[in-house]
Amino acid sequence: MASLSYILRRPTSEYGVWGWLTTVDHKKIGTLYMVTALFFFLIGGIEAIMMRAQLATPDSTVISADLFNQLFTMHALTMIFLAIMPLGVAFFNWLVPLQIGARDVAFPRLNALSYWIYLFGAIILNLGWFTATSPNAGWFAYANLTSIQYSPTNGMDYYVLGLLVLGTSSLIGAMNFVVTIINLRAPGMTLIRMPIFTWMAFITSILLVLAIPVITIGLIELGFDRFFGTLFFNNAAGDVLLWQHLFWVFGHPEVYILILPAMGMVSEIFPTFSRKPLFGFPVVVFSGIAIAFMGWSVWAHHMFATGMGPVPDSVFAATTMAIAIPTGVKVFNWLATIWGGNIRFTTAMMFALGFIALFTIGGLSGMTHAAAPSDLQQTDTYYIVAHIHYVLFGGSIMAIFAGIYYWFPKMYGRLLNERLGKLHFWLVFIGMNITFGPMHYVGLIGMPRRNYMYPADMGWDFWNMVASGGSIIMAIGVVVFIHNFYRSARKGEISGDDPWDARTLEWSIASPPPHYNFAEIPTVTSGDAFWHQKYPDGDKGVPHPVPSGGEDHEEVHIEMPRPSFYPLITGIGIALLGLTLVTHPIVGVVGLITLLWGSYGWMLEPAE
Amino acid sequence: MRNKWTLIFFFITGSLSIEKAVWPVNMNYEVRKLDTRSSNLRKFFLISVLPLTLLLTGCDTNLPQSTLWSAGSVAQSQQDLFYLIFWIAAIIFVIVEGLLVYIMVRYRTKAGRENDLPEQTHGNTKLEIGWTILPVLVVIAVTIPTIRGIAETYEPPKALADSPSITVDVVGHQWWWEYRYLNTDGDVDFITANEMHIPVDTVVKLRLYSDDVIHSFSIPRLAGTRDAVPGRENIMWFDAKETGIFVGQCKEFCGDSHALMKTIVVAHNAGDYLEWSEIQRSGNENVAVESNAGWGLFESKGCVGCHTIKGTTALGEIGPDLTHFGSRLTIASNALHKGKEGVTFTEFFDNPTKDPEHINLKRWLQHPPEVKPGSLMPALGITDDEADILADFLENLK
Structure with missing residues (x-):
């Protein structure tokens, strides 16, 4: 059996295409995640623009009903599973080991596998575009519209298989980060000294480990219904509403999976650019934990219209309202962090401030539909569309942009152009408000969502045109960003190791960091470890020049996990197995063999 | 039309004033120093209060499908609950966004002092408790009326x-x-x-x-x-x-x-x-007679298989009951109305004058999947003449 591991010689190159395909370096995997997720962010954006083109005018016939249904389904799936979640994971990959003073994650090859499965899952989910049969029953995929009878195309098959594969990726990645954060912290880094972003990554990973199995159960049952004729979600033999419960028991924690990393990022950015520590650090941590716990008790607020009865309606309305408390506490702590600070308006800081401004609006509109009777009017209208975009675009995406501007120098050793960055900020900030702001009003005057066309003269015409115009402004902003990213990665101003005078350990080493991150594992004696190295005289001390990462610049030989083909091969095996049910059994056989090859090669390959 | 100008004004004032307030990096510091406290307040007002007020006063809610123009008890209580929470949220909005803008203006860095260290505050227990209790009170204030209203959405009080x-x-x-x-x-x-x-x-x-x-x-x-x-x-x-x-x-x-x-x-x-x-x-027995060409078509085209006309042999239950179709205002679940082409639904419901030519109805009869994608009613190859006869027949089902 040992010969198996010689079928592919263990790769040694860290450069070029093979370097990327075989890498197990958390930083390169982070970059792969980020570039792939940004690509899908653009795809999701194009889907959105197509919908806005259709909805710009009443009685529009730009695109057909079926295509529109595919577009809104895929827009949500793409943005949630292929853009925002993996962008969060991209930051986890880049930052968690650096922030806790580790040389890599606990399971480097597993980390690579997680990326490859994500990529293949994303491709499976998008396969439908090649035959114009993408998933078309909404990202929430309410049974029994998803049954073979009402969704006869392959669309919902891609949904089931794509999400199952993607779920595997999330689960593997999340477990890896939980283990990494628990075990690989530098000496002296107690949990309360751990940087806030890593804290939020920790909480998010635990949420993922718990939430993904719930959707997996739902997806397997739905897959069985579609492929093997079981009746889990059949209205006579099974239960149509069972799907909704399974989906939202996953779906609501999912919302916090999308927003907690964003909260972690801005919680790093405010202190740096206010030159003050995070106000109420333990409170910010605990409110994050509280949100994660309470996120499990609110799922049925998505289901007030299903007629659960007055008692469940009341309970879920109350728990939903209650989640506003830790969220409010976080917002106040951020405000207190910048209060009294010395605020530098870098692009990263502007995006982070934009996050507070917009996320607050999303939170407040959330209150009006936590009130069940009021929600019955707002549910499935554009008011909800406005709400989720203020939370996910105004919240998650704004924070992710902030994070990219903030950590880009660490990734590339170069600064993103600030001038283009500010242009990007204003275009996105203004465009976003013009697009989603009026949707509150349009929803309140009765325009339902997921309608491929709407009649004229209902009071909706003008505002839909405005929203479509705003989406163009946002799109231009994103183009500016992509240009900035591409240009700055190659020609941007050299940043130095610590361009922002930041606070956490990742800034104590070279930019970009050497392969092994830390030549010498740091010993931590306080929170904001790097800050206290630089300003050892205490809070009002004079900056104390510590040559940050000075010795790291010399080539040090440190034994690191070597690249491997097997995560990629294993990933291909899993993807092929996933595709069996929509293609041909032979694909499954090939997939199984590939999977066995990948996993045996992996087992027998020396880990070091 | 009021809406459009409100919106344009809102975004011009809103975005310009925000831009002025938080664009200090590229602006000449000397110019900014001339800003007085009162002009900061003016910005504060412009940014947080004015757009909100404009938005509220500028928006017409008396529209056909509006959730905020109630004409019944249930909608009324839902609307009341919405406005209650909306105003509480509006107050919080003004406080939080106002505070945010105030902090950005007040604590922005000054030229040449970017590296100064402000006082390093780590937290404050009283404040933390305060801003935990505050949202608790707000939540209680909105949860009680919410729960009181829930039962009423199921059964009358x-x-x-x-x-x-x-x-x-x-x-x-x-x-x-x-x-x-x-x-x-x-x-x-x-x-x-x-x-x-x-x-x-x-x-x-x-x-x-x-x-x-x-x-x-x-x-x-x-x-x-x-x-x-x-x-x-x-x-x-x-x-x-x-x-x-x-x-x-x-x-x-x-x-x-x-x-x-x-x-x-x-x-x-x-x-x-x-x-x-x-x-x-009542039924519509008298239409099902051989002399009625429309009935003949209705039978021969297979309409009877899916639709019911009470009192006749048309007993299909797959499609809508058509017994009194002629007295209805709309076609195909309101996909089309029976007014003249080009008349909007809103105009038609305000003044329901039917189109004597039955253009919309004939369009539906001849091209159902075109009007209504995925419709179970197939295109039956109905000619223009047949469509005229069928439309007349259907419109006479009073």
Whole structure:
């Protein structure tokens, strides 16, 4: 059996295409995640623009009903599973080991596998575009519209298989980060000294480990219904509403999976650019934990219209309202962090401030539909569309942009152009408000969502045109960003190791960091470890020049996990197995063999 | 038109003032130093209060499908609850955003002092407790009225227990609504489709069912949504405080023509309602005669297989009951109306004058999947002449 591991010689190159395909370096995997997720962010954006083109005018016939249904389904799936979640994971990959003073994650090859499965899952989910049969029953995929009878195309098959594969990726990645954060912290880094972003990554990973199995159960049952004729979600033999419960028991924690990393990022950015520590650090941590716990008790607020009865309606309305408390506490702590600070308006800081401004609006509109009777009017209208975009675009995406501007120098050793960055900020900030702001009003005057066309003269015409115009402004902003990213990665101003005078350990080493991150594992004696190295005289001390990462610049030989083909091969095996049910059994056989090859090669390959 | 100018003004003032306030990096510091406290306040006002006020006063909520123009008890209490929370949220909005803008203006860095260290505060227990209790109070303030209102979305409150009531079973189909009126014994009295007629000031109790996938019944001016779930029975109720036509549409995504699964509720005074229900109870036997060319087509084209005309041999139950189709205002679950082409739904419902040429109806008869994607009614190859005859026939089903 040992010969198996010689079928592919263990790769040694860290450069070029093979370097990327075989890498197990958390930083390169982070970059792969980020570039792939940004690509899908653009795809999701194009889907959105197509919908806005259709909805710009009443009685529009730009695109057909079926295509529109595919577009809104895929827009949500793409943005949630292929853009925002993996962008969060991209930051986890880049930052968690650096922030806790580790040389890599606990399971480097597993980390690579997680990326490859994500990529293949994303491709499976998008396969439908090649035959114009993408998933078309909404990202929430309410049974029994998803049954073979009402969704006869392959669309919902891609949904089931794509999400199952993607779920595997999330689960593997999340477990890896939980283990990494628990075990690989530098000496002296107690949990309360751990940087806030890593804290939020920790909480998010635990949420993922718990939430993904719930959707997996739902997806397997739905897959069985579609492929093997079981009746889990059949209205006579099974239960149509069972799907909704399974989906939202996953779906609501999912919302916090999308927003907690964003909260972690801005919680790093405010202190740096206010030159003050995070106000109420333990409170910010605990409110994050509280949100994660309470996120499990609110799922049925998505289901007030299903007629659960007055008692469940009341309970879920109350728990939903209650989640506003830790969220409010976080917002106040951020405000207190910048209060009294010395605020530098870098692009990263502007995006982070934009996050507070917009996320607050999303939170407040959330209150009006936590009130069940009021929600019955707002549910499935554009008011909800406005709400989720203020939370996910105004919240998650704004924070992710902030994070990219903030950590880009660490990734590339170069600064993103600030001038283009500010242009990007204003275009996105203004465009976003013009697009989603009026949707509150349009929803309140009765325009339902997921309608491929709407009649004229209902009071909706003008505002839909405005929203479509705003989406163009946002799109231009994103183009500016992509240009900035591409240009700055190659020609941007050299940043130095610590361009922002930041606070956490990742800034104590070279930019970009050497392969092994830390030549010498740091010993931590306080929170904001790097800050206290630089300003050892205490809070009002004079900056104390510590040559940050000075010795790291010399080539040090440190034994690191070597690249491997097997995560990629294993990933291909899993993807092929996933595709069996929509293609041909032979694909499954090939997939199984590939999977066995990948996993045996992996087992027998020396880990070091 | 007021809306447009409000919006334009809002975004110009809003974005310009925000831009002025938080663009200090590239601006000349010397110029900024001239800013007085009062001009900061002015910005604060512009940014946080003015746009909100403009938005509130500028928006017309009296629109056909508006959730904020209630014409019934249920919609009224939902609207009241919304406004209560909205105003509380508006206050929080002004406080938080105002604070944010104030901090950005007040604590922005000064040229040459970018590296100064401000006082390093780590936290404050009293503040933390304070801003935990504050949201707790807000949450309690909005949760109590919320819970009080929930039961009323299912069944009428005691105050209305003695008022007159009717019961209608609503069945959702892809993509139309079937209405089965029940008599006092709970048996089906008569069946109609897509247009629900009700008496004013009467409690209308609905039982909701679905024939295929999940649909959601909602008439925003009368009451918010309740789902029609296959395999289950749901309940809701509403009343209308005024006569008129109220529009609504399916709100749960239900497939291709979800957007076209619309309906109207027509509220009459009691006398007119009685008259209408008398007609609905009767059949239309006299149309099914050999001399009626329309009936001949209706039979030979197979329409009878899916549609019912009470009193004739047309007993199909797949499509909507057409017994009194001629008295309806809309076609194919409101995908089209019976007015002239180019007239909007809103204009037509304000002044329901039917098109004597039946252009819309003929379009539907000849090209159903074009009008309504995924429609179960197939294109039957109906010629223009046949369409004329069929349209006349259908319009005479009074």
